[in-house]
Amino acid sequence: MDVRMDLTRIIIRENDDQQIIYLRERDGERQFPIVIGYYEALAINRRVKGVVSARPMTHDLLAEVIVAMSGELERVVIHDLQDHTFYAKLVIRSNGQLVEVDARPSDAIAVGVASETPLYVAEQVLQKVC
Numbered sequence: 001m002d003v004r005m006d007l008t009r010i011i012i013r014e015n016d017d018q019q020i021i022y023l024r025e026r027d028g029e030r031q032f033p034i035v036i037g038y039y040e041a042l043a044i045n046r047r048v049k050g051v052v053s054a055r056p057m058t059h060d061l062l063a064e065v066i067v068a069m070s071g072e073l074e075r076v077v078i079h080d081l082q083d084h085t086f087y088a089k090l091v092i093r094s095n096g097q098l099v100e101v102d103a104r105p106s107d108a109i110a111v112g113v114a115s116e117t118p119l120y121v122a123e124q125v126l127q128k129v130c
Helices: 038-048 058-068 105-113 123-129
Strands: 002-011 018-025 031-037 071-082 085-094 097-103 119-122
Touching: 002 038, 002 071, 002 123, 018 038, 031 038, 031 105, 038 058, 038 105, 058 071, 058 105, 071 097, 071 105, 071 123, 085 105, 097 105, 119 123
Parallel strands: 071 119
Antiparallel strands: 002 018, 002 119, 018 031, 071 085, 085 097
16 A cells, blocks of 8 residues: 655755655654755755756656656655665556656656655555654
8 A cells, every 4th residue: 555645854965965855644644754865855856946947957857758758647656665775666647558667766756746746655665664
């Protein structure tokens, strides 16, 4: 079972390679951090704030490619945790079928936040981290 989550905090420390985002259960109390890279944190922060670049950044490009290929990003799912590494996927509806694309959680979240795509975490992952 997947649990709906919200991105609640982005902590960016310019002198540190590891940045932190926090996800919180939408209808509950569980929350947890994910350590991500500096540039990924900046990309997520930029997209959350609606900052538009003169030219598409990588996450913007991917979102535009999905739409250009008649797809719709239906949801982002963090589906696994192994050896302290989270695994995510983009779930895209294309031509009436669901296509799952493997992604780093930070990239998946960066693609999804601008379009307000629902974010889910597998219950098994939540049980490991909360």
